Amino acid sequence: MKRSAFLLPIAAVVLVLIFSSIFVVDERQKALVLQFGRVIDVKEDPGIAFKLPLVQDVVFYDDRILSRDVQAIEVTPADDRRLVVDAFARYRIANVRQFREAVGTEGIPGAENRLDRILTAELREVLGSVSSNEILSEDRAALMMRIATGARAEASSIGLQIIDVRLKRTDLPPQNLDATFARMRAEREREAADEIARGEEAAQRIRAQADRTVVELTSDATREAEIVRGEADARRNAIFASAYGADPEFFEFYRSMSAYSRALQGSNSTMVLSPDSEFFNYLKADRPNE
Incomplete structure (x- = not known):
């Protein structure tokens, strides 16, 4: 009984010493065995390792990146x-x-x-x-x-x-950002002004060309219209001349009717003429025989 009481503390101390001498190195770690602050051994391989209990200490360091x-x-x-x-x-x-x-x-x-x-x-x-x-x-x-x-x-x-x-x-540092942004804005505004100026110049050229084209087309159209109108007047006069030559009396009658139609248009029903005017010869009751 006395012997058992004596052995139990010794066994406990031995177990404590054994466990304190064992340490495990993880695969993600490296271990240093220190004795009184000095490096005694380096454990880089994972697994179980040993040290002197109470005298030596173990320090672990991360082996990962x-x-x-x-x-x-x-x-x-x-x-x-x-x-x-x-x-x-x-x-x-x-x-x-x-x-x-x-x-x-x-x-x-x-x-x-x-x-x-x-x-x-x-x-x-x-x-x-x-x-x-x-x-x-x-x-x-x-x-x-x-x-x-x-x-x-x-x-x-x-x-x-x-x-x-x-x-x-x-x-850029904060104190330089405003100046840099202002410089960038000024540069972009200058480029925009240049583009606008070039656009206005191109627009002026296009408008000038368009105005010139309009004038040329209008002139050509007017010239062609005058030519056509002259040719038509010539044909009309030729027809009138031919008709007048074929029947002078009918031609004179036709011209008088046309004059009446133009003179008495709309509400214009009053005309002041001299008594001996020949304007209404064809409307007189009795026209003298020729």
Whole structure:
């Protein structure tokens, strides 16, 4: 009985020591075995691993690809046109021992602060050596490659591997937007005024050509009408002359009737004539025999 009471605490202590010496490395992690703050071993393969209980500690780090958004900064390209640049980087912990030695107990937050400084310096250096048009164009993949290449060397000193760097946003600073928009509006208004002026000039040419065409067509039509009218008058006169030659008395009678018809149109039924006028010879009661 006394022996059992003595063995149970010992067994419990042994079990605690055994369990405290076992740890599991997830496939998404890397582990460092530390002894009094110094790195003793690195566990990169997933599975069960062992350490000395009470003496050694285990620190886990993420082995996946991580993403870091860089705070928006202002850069001044080669053409002195300031831009606000917003970027992000994808990275992973490539050398966990070197990472621990570089950042200590700060871990991922401390590494990301240092990574921010590295990326900010590379952004300013690379984007400051080109024009703003190159930065704003669609062909800026080469610039992002230069930034990533320049940042990899410094990031590797703290055990990080930069996979990629991307520019998310490149805008003008707020204080420059109004001036830029005003300049763009002025340019568009100038282009619109030029287009309107060219349109008015073309319209004037078209109207002048149309007026000239109208005058020419009217002149041609009037000339042709005069010719036709002259030919018709000639034919009429020829017919009248022929009729007059065939029967002069009938022709004189016809002309008198036509004159009566024209003189007595509408309500015009009163005429003042001298008594010896020959206008109404054909209406007299008794016409003298010829």
